[in-house]
Amino acid sequence: MxxxxxxxxxxxxxxxxxxxxxxxxxxxxxxxxxxxxxxxxxxxxxxxxxxxxxxxxxxxxxxxxxxxxxxxxxxxxxxxxxxxxxxxxxxxxxxxxxxxxxxxxxxxxxxxxxxxxxxxxxxxxxxxxxxxxxxxxxxxxxxxxxxxxxxxxxxxxxxxxxxxxxxxxxxxxxxxxxxxxxxxxxxxxxxLQLYETPLIGPALVRQGDDLTIVASSYALLESIEAADHISEAGIHCDLFDLRIVRPLDLSLIIASVRRTGRLVIVDTGWKMFGVGAEIMAQVTEACFHDLKASPRRLGLPDHPTPSSRGLATTFYPTAQSLAETIAALIPEAAHRLAGPIKALENLRLSVPVDVPNPAFRVPF
Amino acid sequence: MHLSAHGHVTRFADRVEVISVSGDDSHWEDQLKSGWGTTRFFAAIEARKANSDLVLVDVMGAIVMSGKSQQQGLGAIVDTYAGRARNDDLGNDVSLALYKDMLRNRRIEEEIARRYTDQEMRCPVHLSIGQEAVSAGVCLALDRQDQIVSTHRAHAHYLSKGGDLKAMLAEFHGKASGCCGGRGGSMHIFDVPAGVLLSLPIVGSGIPVAAGAALAMKQRAEPHVAVAFLGDAAVEEGVFHEAANFAVLHSLPVIFVCENNLYSVYTPLKTRQPDLPLERLGRCHGMPSITADGNDAEAVLAVTRSAVARARAGDGPSFLVFDTYRWLEHCGPNYDNDIGYRTPAEFEAWRGRDPLSRMEEHLRNNGILDAGKIAALEADIDSEIDIAFKFALESPLPGPGEVNVYA
CATH class of the missing domain: 3.40.50.970 (Thiamin diphosphate (ThDP)-binding fold, Pyr/PP domains)
Incomplete structure (x- = not known):
């Protein structure tokens, strides 16, 4: 506009x-x-x-x-x-x-x-x-x-x-x-003006029929990176920015999963007892029979955050690990995703693990 | 030299306290060890050197004035410093108001205790019997727009501040007409028009909330004050010190009222804290702090009025310690002096200092009250209590359904 x-x-x-x-x-x-x-x-x-x-x-x-x-x-x-x-x-x-x-x-x-x-x-x-x-x-x-x-x-x-x-x-x-x-x-x-965005509901940031991805906070930025790369291989996802954790309104996400049959949630925090667990539970309760595969969660592993970048290499979910999860969730697309996964790996290796990815300064 | 402070009560006036110095020279070390405090100790030494027997010390321990008591008298020194006349005689109207408030709270609490076994009040109750002078004295010093934040032992504070009796009892009965609509029970009673902002049952939790109300008053330049009621255990919580520090730093119009009833549930003060005066904890933050007889409603009123005047003038917070005693068990309607955490003798000694009886005696001696007038007051109160209980019992329970989780 x-x-x-x-x-x-x-x-x-x-x-x-x-x-x-x-x-x-x-x-x-x-x-x-x-x-x-x-x-x-x-x-x-x-x-x-x-x-x-x-x-x-x-x-x-x-x-x-x-x-x-x-x-x-x-x-x-x-x-x-x-x-x-x-x-x-x-x-x-x-x-x-x-x-x-x-x-x-x-x-x-x-x-x-x-x-x-x-x-x-x-x-x-x-x-x-x-x-x-x-x-x-x-x-x-x-x-x-x-x-x-x-x-x-x-x-x-x-x-x-x-x-x-x-x-x-x-x-x-x-x-x-x-x-x-x-x-x-x-x-x-x-x-420039004073505006507000509603404190309810997720936002759809990418559209597709092959699977539904839900991510929050910085995990969304990784997820956008993954979604854009896999779309080059013909895999298109509904990608939701969760935005609001409470009150939790999953109606759009449930409708999406009814259509795609596949769900991946990327938590910013720990996977165990994380927000992804609640989302998975509610979505599964609502559309168990629409699921084509078991929903998957990515999140932080079950230990505190280490300080050393040596120990942190695999600590955070990345665009690459999300793409790999998607490849496992859609076996028939695995071979097509090999290229994007490699590209995401190269992207990840191009910057140290302990500083923000400069690629994420692109428009959202 | 024996340093006598007439018990530990000192005269309070703005930022100073008065220490009287008298007696022989043999108890210096004992006085220091007994927690009299280095501020007072050194002030007393200085006074001795100056051949004075009265000394005024400011909150940071500096001597602001000293003199001979026979020349000026205790009160005269204070008033010279504070620059205002004394107000020893509060007047019979005030005494009678304090008495009525205490009598009403006593009879309400006794009726709650009597009816508790009916099991219609199905929530914990923390009764204030024995501690009525504190709420009476503090709340009489306040205006309606002044705010109080109370604790788990909230009934007397709520009532003295003007909280609605029917809404309180209905809340105890879990009724829709209760002040919290049945959401809170006895430990969350509040009354916005009366200035009972909240009652909070987590020890210390309400202290910063009261300070925050005072911050809002200061930001809006309103002439109101906020009172945080707290017990002797709440000063063990970090949040007391966090709130006190901020209140002094920003000169907030808040008064920290510590009701020292000597026990946290069954655990005595001496098990939980070193044997030092509680009031030092306010003074160490740099605010005027005083201990007064919490079973003397007039004393409570007098020191609270000083603190309120100070707060309204923009001079910041005060810390008031009122020594008192809970007669009944921590939670519930019974006496529990038999279970071993305190002695019957201790209880009897405190019952001998019953704030209600003392005020009654004072008013009888002054010819304000007699048996007939007391009986008439009691009949009025009992009638009000009966009506309120009837209201509570006849009100409907709230149904499952709408709950206000979000505004």
Whole structure:
């Protein structure tokens, strides 16, 4: 659309998040930001840079290193009608705040029979690479999504990063944004205006009849890479960006699997007890008789994240491992997929395993 | 030199406390070991050197004034520093209001205990009998728009702040007309119009929520205050210190009210904490902190009023410790002095300091109350209680169906 093209430009996701925050703070004086590092010279990987100069230290609160207490303070302010946005530079830091998040943030609307609202946004950044190791690169999407009352969203593109951020701030519920550090580098078209993307349902990003792929967060970027390569070999998939882990709306995905008969889910976090397990269970319950093959999950192996790149070589699902899984799922296409798989392997070997793939800066 | 602080109660005025210095020289080390605190200890030494027997120390331990008590008197020194007149006599109206509040809470709790075995209230109940002076004194110092956040032992706080009795009892009965519509039970009671923001049953969990309410008040430049009720165990939680640190840092209008009833369920304070004054934990964060008799509603009111005035003036939080005692078991309607975690003698000593009887005696001595007036008050309260229980019993249970998980 020419209108939209004029009003948008290419941004990376970090800049899109910064813009969303600034525009929301401009539009609504009840919005304020707190976090460890929100007012420091690095500004949470650039996502809060300059905000303290623009809005002052009362609205951009450099918070003490006290995650649980400050989450409770944010909840108390939210109950009184403020719209706090809290940022954790790593999901792992937010573990200290689980009591407040899982009890008071998640349950207060229910327990007060709908009287109280908790319009709280909590950004949590998923680390990866450069030796982040066991306690700086966890995801915990399924942990937060396990608890009724929280919304859990995982943007995968700059467009969604801004749209979900705006929607989360405007939402009257506690929203946890699990934001992949490597997604920050992804570039794409981002409208200049203030807009929101809905906090419900997946988005179809590639269309095809041979199988259904569901991926979230950075795993989506790998999946797009895989989907585009296998399509050159004539294998076409419905690829869904899961977007919203809770509330989980699988109706589009179930309809897709009824048509394709094949499902692969790529988790950003651990495969065991992961979000993929829930998706697989619900889809299988809904369309068991439509399945042509057993659904498959990719995800992190059943051990903590190692620091060394030597140990991390096979830790994360990749476009290549997804293509290999698809080849196993569609045996008659295996020989046709050998070429794309080799190409994906070469692509993977062309960059170190512990830095973001530069190819993923392409438009989404 | 014997350092006497008249028990551990000191006079509170803004950012200072008063230490009186008297007696012989033989107990210095004992006083220090007994947790009197280095701040007071060194202040006392300085006062001795200056030939003073009264000294004012600010929250960081600096001496701001010292003098001889016979010249100025304790109160005069404080008031000179604070720059305002004393308000020793709260007046009979205030005393009577405190008495009525305590009497009402006592009789409501006793009726809950009496009816509990009917098994119509099918949720845990944590009764406040014996601790009524705290909620009475604190809440009388507050306005309706001021917010409180309570704990698992929430009934008295809720009621003293003006929470709806019918909605509370209906909630205990699991009824649709309960304040939580049956979602919360006794440990989650709240009343928005009355300023009972929330009650939260996880120890310490409500402390930052109250501080957050205070942050919202400050951001909107409202003249209100928030009160976090907490118990003696909550100061063992990290979240207390996290909230206290932030509240002082940002001068939030929040008051941390620590009701020290000496036990966390069955575990005594001395098993859980070193034998040091609880109030030091507020002072170490840099806020005015004081311990007062939590069974004296007037004392509770007086110190809370100081803290409220300070908070409303934008001068930040205070930490108030009120020593009191829970008469009944931690959870449930019974006395449990026989099971061995505390002695009947200890209980009897505290019952001898019953906040309700003490206030009644005071009012009788002043000619405000007599047997007839008390009987009339009790009859009014009992009638209100009967109506509220009838409402709770006759209200329908909520049906399975709509639940508000998301706004």
């Amino acid at each position: 020419p209108e939209r093209a004029r009003a948008s430009r290419r941004l990376n996701a970090a800049a899109a998040i910064l813009e969303a925050t600034a525009q929301c703070m401009d539009a609504d004086s009840s919005v304020f930001l707190m976090g460890e590092g929100v007012a420091d010279p690095k500004g949470i990987f650039g996502t809060t840079l300059g905000l303290v100069d623009r809005f002052g230290p009362d609205r951009v609160i450099e918070m003490p290193v006290a995650e649980n207490g400050l989450t409770g303070i944010a909840i108390g302010a939210a109950l009184m009608g403020r719209r706090p946005v809290m940022v954790h530079q790593r999901v792992d830091f937010a573990l200290l705040a689980l009591e407040q998040l899982l009890n008071n943030a998640a349950k207060t609307h229910f327990v007060t029979n709908g009287v109280h609202k908790v319009p709280l946004t909590v950004r949590m950044i998923i680390g990866r690479g450069w030796g982040q190791g066991p306690e700086h690169s966890q995801v915990f999407d399924s942990v937060f999504a396990h608890v009724p009352g929280l919304k859990v969203v995982m943007p995968s593109t700059p467009y969604e990063a801004k749209g979900m951020m705006v929607a989360a701030i405007r939402d009257d519920n506690p929203v946890i944004i699990l934001e992949h550090r490597w997604m920050h580098y992804a570039e794409g078209e981002v409208p």
